[in-house]
Amino acid sequence: MMSGILVISEHRNGELRPVSRELVGAAVALKDATGEPLRVAVIGEAPERYVAELKLAGVDEVLTVQAVVDAFDPEIYEASVRALIEARQPSLVLLAHSVDSLGYAAPLAVKNGYGFATDVFGIERDADGWVATRAGYGQKVNIEVDFPGRSVVVLTVRPGAYKPVETFGEPSVSAVPAPAVTPRSQHLGFEEPAGGDDVNIPGAEFIVSIGRGVGEEDNVEEFKELADSVGATLGCSRPIADAGWLPKARQVGQSGKTAAACKLYVAMGISGSVQHMAGMKHVETIVAVNTDPEASIFTIARYGIVGDIFDIGRELRNHF
Amino acid sequence: MKILVPIKQVATLDEDFEFREDGRDIDPDFLIHDLNEWDNYTLEEAMRLKEGPGGEGIEVVVATVGPESADEELRKCLAKGADRALRVWSDALEDADAIGVARVLAALARRESPDLIFAGVQATDHACGATGMALAGLLDLPHAAVVAALDYTPGSNSATVRRELEGGSYASVRIDCPAVLTLQLGINTPRYASLRGIKQAAQRPIEVLDAEALGVTADALGAAGSASRVRRMYVPEKGRAQMIEGTPAEQAARLAQIIKEFGGAA
Amino acid sequence: MRSSPDRSGTARRHWRELAERACTDEAPFAAAALYPYAAPRERAGLEARMFGERRDRLLLASAPFVAPAVLARLAALDDGGAVQLRLARNPATSAAALGALWRADASPRLRQLIARHARTPRAVLGQIAAAAGEIETLRALCENGGVAAEVLATVSERRIGVLQRLLAVNIATAEDTLLALWAEADDEAVRAQILLHPHCPDVLLATVPASLLERRCLARQQRAPRALLAELANDRDAAVRRAAAENPGTPLAALVANCFDADATVRHAVAARRDLPPALAGCLVDDADARVRRALARNPACPPELLVRPATDADAEVRRAAARHPHCPHELLDRLSRDEVTWVQAAVAYRDELPYAVLRRLARSSDVDVLAGVARHPATAPSRLARLAIHDCPDVRRAVILNPRTPRMVLRLLRQDGYALHRAMAVDHPRFADTDRWRMRDDPDVQVRFRVFQHFARRDAMPAAHEASVHVTQLSHYQPHPPKEHMETT
Numbered sequence A: 001m002m003s004g005i006l007v008i009s010e011h012r013n014g015e016l017r018p019v020s021r022e023l024v025g026a027a028v029a030l031k032d033a034t035g036e037p038l039r040v041a042v043i044g045e046a047p048e049r050y051v052a053e054l055k056l057a058g059v060d061e062v063l064t065v066q067a068v069v070d071a072f073d074p075e076i077y078e079a080s081v082r083a084l085i086e087a088r089q090p091s092l093v094l095l096a097h098s099v100d101s102l103g104y105a106a107p108l109a110v111k112n113g114y115g116f117a118t119d120v121f122g123i124e125r126d127a128d129g130w131v132a133t134r135a136g137y138g139q140k141v142n143i144e145v146d147f148p149g150r151s152v153v154v155l156t157v158r159p160g161a162y163k164p165v166e167t168f169g170e171p172s173v174s175a176v177p178a179p180a181v182t183p184r185s186q187h188l189g190f191e192e193p194a195g196g197d198d199v200n201i202p203g204a205e206f207i208v209s210i211g212r213g214v215g216e217e218d219n220v221e222e223f224k225e226l227a228d229s230v231g232a233t234l235g236c237s238r239p240i241a242d243a244g245w246l247p248k249a250r251q252v253g254q255s256g257k258t259a260a261a262c263k264l265y266v267a268m269g270i271s272g273s274v275q276h277m278a279g280m281k282h283v284e285t286i287v288a289v290n291t292d293p294e295a296s297i298f299t300i301a302r303y304g305i306v307g308d309i310f311d312i313g314r315e316l317r318n319h320f
Numbered sequence B: 001m002k003i004l005v006p007i008k009q010v011a012t013l014d015e016d017f018e019f020r021e022d023g024r025d026i027d028p029d030f031l032i033h034d035l036n037e038w039d040n041y042t043l044e045e046a047m048r049l050k051e052g053p054g055g056e057g058i059e060v061v062v063a064t065v066g067p068e069s070a071d072e073e074l075r076k077c078l079a080k081g082a083d084r085a086l087r088v089w090s091d092a093l094e095d096a097d098a099i100g101v102a103r104v105l106a107a108l109a110r111r112e113s114p115d116l117i118f119a120g121v122q123a124t125d126h127a128c129g130a131t132g133m134a135l136a137g138l139l140d141l142p143h144a145a146v147v148a149a150l151d152y153t154p155g156s157n158s159a160t161v162r163r164e165l166e167g168g169s170y171a172s173v174r175i176d177c178p179a180v181l182t183l184q185l186g187i188n189t190p191r192y193a194s195l196r197g198i199k200q201a202a203q204r205p206i207e208v209l210d211a212e213a214l215g216v217t218a219d220a221l222g223a224a225g226s227a228s229r230v231r232r233m234y235v236p237e238k239g240r241a242q243m244i245e246g247t248p249a250e251q252a253a254r255l256a257q258i259i260k261e262f263g264g265a266a
Numbered sequence C: 001m002r003s004s005p006d007r008s009g010t011a012r013r014h015w016r017e018l019a020e021r022a023c024t025d026e027a028p029f030a031a032a033a034l035y036p037y038a039a040p041r042e043r044a045g046l047e048a049r050m051f052g053e054r055r056d057r058l059l060l061a062s063a064p065f066v067a068p069a070v071l072a073r074l075a076a077l078d079d080g081g082a083v084q085l086r087l088a089r090n091p092a093t094s095a096a097a098l099g100a101l102w103r104a105d106a107s108p109r110l111r112q113l114i115a116r117h118a119r120t121p122r123a124v125l126g127q128i129a130a131a132a133g134e135i136e137t138l139r140a141l142c143e144n145g146g147v148a149a150e151v152l153a154t155v156s157e158r159r160i161g162v163l164q165r166l167l168a169v170n171i172a173t174a175e176d177t178l179l180a181l182w183a184e185a186d187d188e189a190v191r192a193q194i195l196l197h198p199h200c201p202d203v204l205l206a207t208v209p210a211s212l213l214e215r216r217c218l219a220r221q222q223r224a225p226r227a228l229l230a231e232l233a234n235d236r237d238a239a240v241r242r243a244a245a246e247n248p249g250t251p252l253a254a255l256v257a258n259c260f261d262a263d264a265t266v267r268h269a270v271a272a273r274r275d276l277p278p279a280l281a282g283c284l285v286d287d288a289d290a291r292v293r294r295a296l297a298r299n300p301a302c303p304p305e306l307l308v309r310p311a312t313d314a315d316a317e318v319r320r321a322a323a324r325h326p327h328c329p330h331e332l333l334d335r336l337s338r339d340e341v342t343w344v345q346a347a348v349a350y351r352d353e354l355p356y357a358v359l360r361r362l363a364r365s366s367d368v369d370v371l372a373g374v375a376r377h378p379a380t381a382p383s384r385l386a387r388l389a390i391h392d393c394p395d396v397r398r399a400v401i402l403n404p405r406t407p408r409m410v411l412r413l414l415r416q417d418g419y420a421l422h423r424a425m426a427v428d429h430p431r432f433a434d435t436d437r438w439r440m441r442d443d444p445d446v447q448v449r450f451r452v453f454q455h456f457a458r459r460d461a462m463p464a465a466h467e468a469s470v471h472v473t474q475l476s477h478y479q480p481h482p483p484k485e486h487m488e489t490t
Helices: A019-034 A048-054 A074-088 A099-112 A217-230 A238-242 A274-278 A309-317 B037-051 B068-079 B091-095 B098-112 B131-139 B195-203 B248-265 C009-024 C029-037 C040-051 C054-061 C068-076 C080-089 C095-101 C108-116 C122-131 C135-143 C149-157 C161-169 C175-184 C188-196 C212-220 C226-232 C238-246 C264-271 C278-284 C290-298 C304-311 C316-324 C330-336 C342-349 C356-363 C368-375 C382-388 C394-402 C408-414 C420-427 C434-439 C446-459 C463-468 C484-488
Strands: A005-008 A038-044 A061-066 A092-096 A115-120 A122-126 A129-136 A141-146 A153-157 A172-176 A185-191 A206-210 A233-236 A264-268 A285-290 A303-306 B002-007 B009-013 B031-035 B059-065 B084-089 B116-120 B143-151 B158-164 B170-176 B179-183 B207-210 B229-234
Touching: A005 A019, A005 A074, A019 A038, A019 A092, A019 A122, A019 A153, A038 A048, A038 A074, A048 A061, A061 A074, A074 A092, A074 A099, A074 A172, A074 B143, A092 A099, A099 A115, A099 A153, A099 B098, A099 B131, A099 B143, A099 B158, A115 A129, A129 A153, A206 A217, A206 B248, A217 A233, A217 A309, A217 C290, A233 A238, A238 C394, A264 A309, A264 B248, A285 A309, A285 B248, A303 B248, A309 B248, B002 B037, B002 B068, B002 B098, B002 B131, B009 B068, B031 B037, B031 B068, B037 B059, B037 B068, B037 B116, B037 B179, B059 B068, B059 B098, B068 B084, B068 B195, B084 B091, B084 B098, B091 B098, B098 B131, B116 B131, B131 B143, B131 B179, B143 B170, B158 B179, B170 B179, B248 C188, B248 C212, C009 C029, C009 C040, C009 C446, C029 C040, C029 C054, C029 C068, C029 C446, C040 C054, C040 C068, C054 C068, C054 C080, C068 C080, C068 C095, C080 C095, C080 C108, C095 C108, C095 C122, C108 C122, C108 C135, C122 C135, C122 C149, C135 C149, C135 C161, C149 C161, C149 C175, C161 C175, C161 C188, C175 C188, C188 C212, C212 C226, C212 C238, C226 C238, C238 C264, C264 C278, C264 C290, C278 C290, C278 C304, C290 C304, C290 C316, C304 C316, C304 C330, C316 C330, C316 C342, C330 C342, C330 C356, C342 C356, C342 C368, C356 C368, C368 C382, C368 C394, C382 C394, C382 C408, C394 C408, C394 C420, C408 C420, C408 C434, C420 C446, C434 C446
Parallel strands: A005 A038, A005 A092, A038 A061, A061 A172, A092 A153, A115 A153, A206 A233, A206 A264, A264 A285, A285 A303, B002 B059, B002 B116, B059 B084, B084 B207, B116 B179, B143 B179
Antiparallel strands: A122 A129, A129 A141, A141 B229, A185 B170, B009 B031, B143 B158, B158 B170
């Protein structure tokens, strides 16, 4: 009988990623509810350096797996997590829903026939086993999934969904033998995004974008300053670029750029044409500010503000 | 050389929708279909290689697992220059999750034996982010996820990719080929199909295959081949858009808080 | 409109073909484009296509570009909750149709949407204001952009605390109501909002309030007494000073000191004033903050002879601002058209009146922002437009379509454009010919077909039928035209 919760921590560039402590937060709550033991694993070239940080309250055991390189490699992680599962026989394995886990969680699950769901923000156990909740249809609905017939369930957990554990405990520490892997890819190095003044809509994580609501060209300046003061890249919808008020490089949407790396998108005075939404509707947190409460942009927004963009913009600047 | 581009017909929802009677999905009348946003980029990347130096012999094959309505999305790809389109379906696949779909694509890939597979990082509807990499696992091919730049010379036995990481930085990785890559939005600038291309694509054949005929056995098909099962679907209590109420000063204060929380998290 | 339209022979043949196509079109929109103009005997077939499937009824109910007549017909079909909700959310739904949707058994969500719809009949809103029970419905009513002051007064009389804010924000709220709200308000945010309201009672504008938020809002109130605004222009809070400096009601004499304000945003507000005297412009032209210089350079009140400085500024955005000044002298434009930063050149290209030599030089650029400006310039030659119409960059091609003077022969090049939006915009271009439009009736894009069908239906409609189409809105999803203000600039 499989029992126990296994958390796989993440690190990058020698630092434990904070989401690891959130995973422990999720697991501690489940441990309290089910009584299953909680183990946290770290995989790396010198995994012991992360152990102290992982001795978090509620954790029963910290597991280390030695890897040939410290940087993430999907095949090393996949084989290591498989070895960890075989060594400790957990019923639930929690990974962060992160760029790294996107590279190995699915291959791990599919090859071993584990139950599997991604980007979950709710986990429970009932008589039938583990039950996870994730979102669907562009976050408009919640979907509850279960895993009939699966003795091991692997879930990737949405960052920010659980409170991190910040206090420490006294778990035991063990090493799990590293599986033999011949990686077929090689980490060459990290690169920072190109700096400079060039407008980079696809690479921007935070975009404040303006649409027809700005009314006239002279008003664009106000939002340029707003974007500067809140630390955002200024984007715009097509009519603004077509009018020559902002460069085409700032245009978001089907005929412009895609806000590929964006995590927070504040749409001001943008009604939400299908063309515009094609370039940003995937963004996790969209805030829409519009005077029309039924503007289409609200249908994809996480937060909505019905109001005048100039009033909101002016007040917002007082906070920065 | 051959590049396989698996695509997905996604469904979007307008506000005020209704659920199916069993409560496990949306009433299909409310679903509006489209090609997954990511797939514009995967197809473009394949076309970019085909039209680039040394790409003369490249065949770009688009494939999907879906019912007849998905032909529309395959035709969009044909209109942009894909050489061939394949669709696999069987009614049992109605209940397949991303893993279940990957099993069918794997059977198809074994038949096609492509040199590269480009899948989208995720799909706009359910954003599982699992199909492409599960496919890599089933085929036991080298793989990299969330690729924002690709450097590959046709015929070469390795590629250099730039994976987009959290926080805006990148990891550069060399990977052996054949490989499966999931590509990120923004990796290129997708083209529009020409009007002529669209009209010609309407006449082009789409090969329709039955999952069983591809060798997907009953124990790997649909619900049986999936790693999860939908119990129920519901509208979250708070709804999707949380309206920020109050006077503009109060609304702006809350927005400032959201921005600061984001800054803290990044 | 119900009389049978009298169409010429060709028009009749066209109409027949369009009607046949509409009835077999894969989407219901082509039928919806014809419907308002169709004779009664033709309507049954179109209705069958539009309303036969629930999927199509749902699509039509939320389409803001279809004619109110289609939505009204749909509202009259008793069709369950989802279609009604979408109709109540659709801005094109008519008052009569909304009145029909308002029934005793309406769901809370439907009541809420009707309460918020700008076209809901006043009688219905009045009933809601007087009697509605759920707070969500009343809240929606207070957010309604088309609601009458009396209706809001009725809501206000019900003394519901959580609605105070929304009533203070709604610009339709009348003076009396605001005064009553002021008396009840125990919250500075609500009071501040009342001070900002265009109908704020004069008696509230007599003294400088204590709270910062109220001072900020009062400083923005154009009707505030000049003496009060002068006082606020010297407030200890920079945001208050900025607001006062932005307020056209603030006397200039009170703002001289603000030209030297320690806070750049205050100086910026002064530099942007439309009534800025040349002397103050002179004080600001060498300001240390680039944003101040930018605001000044684009301010029509900045004397053109002063623009030499910003036109040679080290900051490219300042130079661009000079290039956008409505009276920027030609010799400066000539220099700016050769600026090292293309975004500055683009600012020149987007000006309607340019020396020919400057326009010709800009046309040789390879930058898409500059070329887009050239492409929509009224003086650009057709031969050049023809070249730009096949440019690789869609933004440049679109600028050719946005140029109202682009001749038909050039537009024809765009009939085959790969981007459906461009084809849709070409259909609406005044210089596009009907023979070209007619060839697009089988366009693969549903929105393009909708426009073609709508064009011919309108053209061939009886004058009476035409009246019915006054409210036919543009395909709002496409938003083909830039903000109309652009047409008036430069």
